[in-house]
Amino acid sequence: MAERHSWPSIRKHGLRSTSALLDLYDVRGAKREALEREHRPSSTTISSPGLYDAVIRDQKAMSDSGLYRCLPSHITPSDWYALLNSKVFFWLSEERLHRMTTSREYHLREHEILEVNTRSLIDAHFSNIWLCPINSGCTKPMPHSRDDASFTRIQEYKYSHWKTRRRRGERVVELTVVYAVPDIQNHIERVIVKKGLETLSVLVQQ
Numbered sequence: 001m002a003e004r005h006s007w008p009s010i011r012k013h014g015l016r017s018t019s020a021l022l023d024l025y026d027v028r029g030a031k032r033e034a035l036e037r038e039h040r041p042s043s044t045t046i047s048s049p050g051l052y053d054a055v056i057r058d059q060k061a062m063s064d065s066g067l068y069r070c071l072p073s074h075i076t077p078s079d080w081y082a083l084l085n086s087k088v089f090f091w092l093s094e095e096r097l098h099r100m101t102t103s104r105e106y107h108l109r110e111h112e113i114l115e116v117n118t119r120s121l122i123d124a125h126f127s128n129i130w131l132c133p134i135n136s137g138c139t140k141p142m143p144h145s146r147d148d149a150s151f152t153r154i155q156e157y158k159y160s161h162w163k164t165r166r167r168r169g170e171r172v173v174e175l176t177v178v179y180a181v182p183d184i185q186n187h188i189e190r191v192i193v194k195k196g197l198e199t200l201s202v203l204v205q206q
Helices: 007-013 018-024 029-037 064-070 077-085 094-101 118-128 159-163
Strands: 044-046 054-056 087-091 110-116 129-132 174-178 188-195 198-205
Touching: 007 110, 018 029, 018 054, 018 077, 029 077, 064 077, 077 087, 087 094, 094 110, 110 118, 118 129, 118 174
Parallel strands: none
Antiparallel strands: 044 054, 087 174, 110 188, 129 174, 188 198
16 A cells, blocks of 8 residues: 555655665655654655655554553664564555555545565565564554564464464465565556545556
C-alpha cells in the first residue's frame, strides 16, 4: 500500500524503506533523526532536485506509551521506530490490507496498491526477507508484546506454532524485506488505485 501518485518513483527507484528513501533524498541531521527514530504523528513529504516528491507515512497506529508497554526494557521506542524504518513491508492477506484502507485515518483517501507475486519476490530476495506474526507498526488498541526476535527468517519462522493458534491467513502477518526492493517491477502483477474497499482504476496489469 503506497501513497497516491507514488508509482512512477517506485518504478524508477524501487520500493524503498523509510531509511532507503532518506538515503536517496540525502536527508541528514536532526530531520533524519526525527523521521527515522521518533514517532511520526503525521505524514511528511520529502523532496530533492531531480526526484519525485515522496511521502513518508504517519505512525498514528503506534505511540511511545504503547511501545513502552509492549517492548522489553533493553529496547526503546526509538530503537523500534528505527527497526521498522529499515524495512519494506508487505501485507499477506487482502483482509489485512482492507483493515488499513477502511481505517478512520485512511478510508477517505486514495492509495496505490502494489500486488506482488510472492514466490517471485521470495526467490529474488530470500536472504533479506523476515516474517512477523503481528502488526509490528500498531500498538492500538492493544499493544501486543514484541522484541528483537519478532522478525524471523523464513526458514526459522515458527509456522507450526501459529498454525495451532490462528486461522489460515493470520499465521504470518507481515513479510518484510531489509532496506529496499530495487527490482520491484520484476515481481508486480498489478498496481491499482483503491479507496476503502473500492478499486478505482488499474495502473499496471502484467
